[in-house]
Amino acid sequence: MSDLPLSLRHVVKRFPGTPPVTAVAGIDLDVTHGEILGLLGPNGAGKSTTIGIITTRVRPTEGAVTVFGVDAVADPATVKGTLGVVQQANTLDRRLTLWENLYYHCRYFGLGRGAARRRSDELLDRFRLADRRDALPPQISGGMAQRLQIARAVAHDPALLLLDEPTAGLDPQSRIALWELVTELRADGMTVLVSTHYMEEADALCDRVAIIDHGRILVVDTPDALKRDHGDGVVIDVGLTAPADAAVRAAVADVPGVRVVDDLPATGHDGTTQAGLRLSAASTEGTVGTLVAAVTPHATLRDLRVHETTLESVFIALTGRDLRE
Numbered sequence: 001m002s003d004l005p006l007s008l009r010h011v012v013k014r015f016p017g018t019p020p021v022t023a024v025a026g027i028d029l030d031v032t033h034g035e036i037l038g039l040l041g042p043n044g045a046g047k048s049t050t051i052g053i054i055t056t057r058v059r060p061t062e063g064a065v066t067v068f069g070v071d072a073v074a075d076p077a078t079v080k081g082t083l084g085v086v087q088q089a090n091t092l093d094r095r096l097t098l099w100e101n102l103y104y105h106c107r108y109f110g111l112g113r114g115a116a117r118r119r120s121d122e123l124l125d126r127f128r129l130a131d132r133r134d135a136l137p138p139q140i141s142g143g144m145a146q147r148l149q150i151a152r153a154v155a156h157d158p159a160l161l162l163l164d165e166p167t168a169g170l171d172p173q174s175r176i177a178l179w180e181l182v183t184e185l186r187a188d189g190m191t192v193l194v195s196t197h198y199m200e201e202a203d204a205l206c207d208r209v210a211i212i213d214h215g216r217i218l219v220v221d222t223p224d225a226l227k228r229d230h231g232d233g234v235v236i237d238v239g240l241t242a243p244a245d246a247a248v249r250a251a252v253a254d255v256p257g258v259r260v261v262d263d264l265p266a267t268g269h270d271g272t273t274q275a276g277l278r279l280s281a282a283s284t285e286g287t288v289g290t291l292v293a294a295v296t297p298h299a300t301l302r303d304l305r306v307h308e309t310t311l312e313s314v315f316i317a318l319t320g321r322d323l324r325e
């Protein structure tokens with residue numbers, strides 16, 4: 001049996017009904033010590049159900065889940081003690097102050113009165129909520145509410161933190177603040193599994209990313225490896241002062257490693273098109289210089305823009321463009 005922070009083997013969840021829904025269709029996943037693993041998937045992909053199974057809130061139909069080697073189905077009480085959980089929906093107690101939300105959580109996890117009081121004070125300080133300690137959850141901002149949810153989730157010092165879309169609906173400042181906190185927690189030795197829809201966040205902050213769709217993990221790897229293996233290299237937009245003619249198209253198409261994809265897409269709100277070509281290439285290395293030299297005899301270059309493959313394009317390439325529920 002593995003003593004990894006988290007190990008899922010062939011996990012399946014079918015919800016009964018007409019028709020029944022297979023929310024999780026056979027997931028295998030290992031989360032290693034001290035990593036931040038991102039779970040990325042469209043709406044309805046099965047992220048929350050997977051997290052629910054790990055937190056023991058949802059019972060899997062098939063498969064095995066172990067948290068630090070402990071079977072989550074057979075021994076949910078032990079597993080819950082080692083987990084910190086922030087669910088997708090706000091689960092703060094609206095009738096308790098911020099401080100009380102922490103205090104009663106600490107008490108629930110077995111801390112004595114004095115220890116729970118000290119821990120609640122310390123958490124409010126650390127999560128920059130001390131000046132609102134006596135406020136009620138409906139009186140604070142979304143960013144503060146999420147900080148409080150995370151403070152509560154780590155109050156009993158769990159070794160594995162599960163965050164289900166912690167930054168959804170937050171402004172950029174709050175999202176950055178939240179990720180700084182998560183990164184700090186990881187630096188303290190915590191392992192983190194986080195679901196998110198924000199591709200740039202996952203790219204910048206996760207050690208590995210699992211892309212999940214229709215209840216299955218399609219790929220799991222570092223963001224760089226995903227972009228290398230599933231991205232389409234770089235996109236080079238060649239802006240010209242006049243529409244590209246056959247000669248410039250042919251010259252560009254002859255540059256090694258370059259494919260002419262199309263004319264530049266319509267920009268501007270009025271749908272006007274800029275003159276030029278959109279190319280794709282494996283990388284910019286050795287390409288851009290040759291490209292400029294190839295264009296110059298036939299056309300006047302206005303500008304050149306290079307777009308790196310993003311995790312978003314990997315995500316769309318793997319999960320498609322169909323709208324979900």
Ligand SMILES: Nc1ncnc2c1ncn2[C@@H]1O[C@H](COP(=O)(O)OP(=O)(O)OP(=O)(O)O)[C@@H](O)[C@H]1O
Nearest residue numbers: 015021022023041042043044045046047048049050
């Ligand atoms: N209790 C339930 N009963 C029936 N079907 C459910 C239940 N919970 C989830 N589902 C279905 O299972 C599928 C996966 O849902 P889940 O909430 O895990 O997706 P998600 O990836 O978290 O989506 P989102 O990004 O919208 O939060 C969906 O089709 C959903 O409608």
Ligand SMILES: [Mg+2]
Nearest residue numbers: 047048049088
């Ligand atoms: Mg969800």
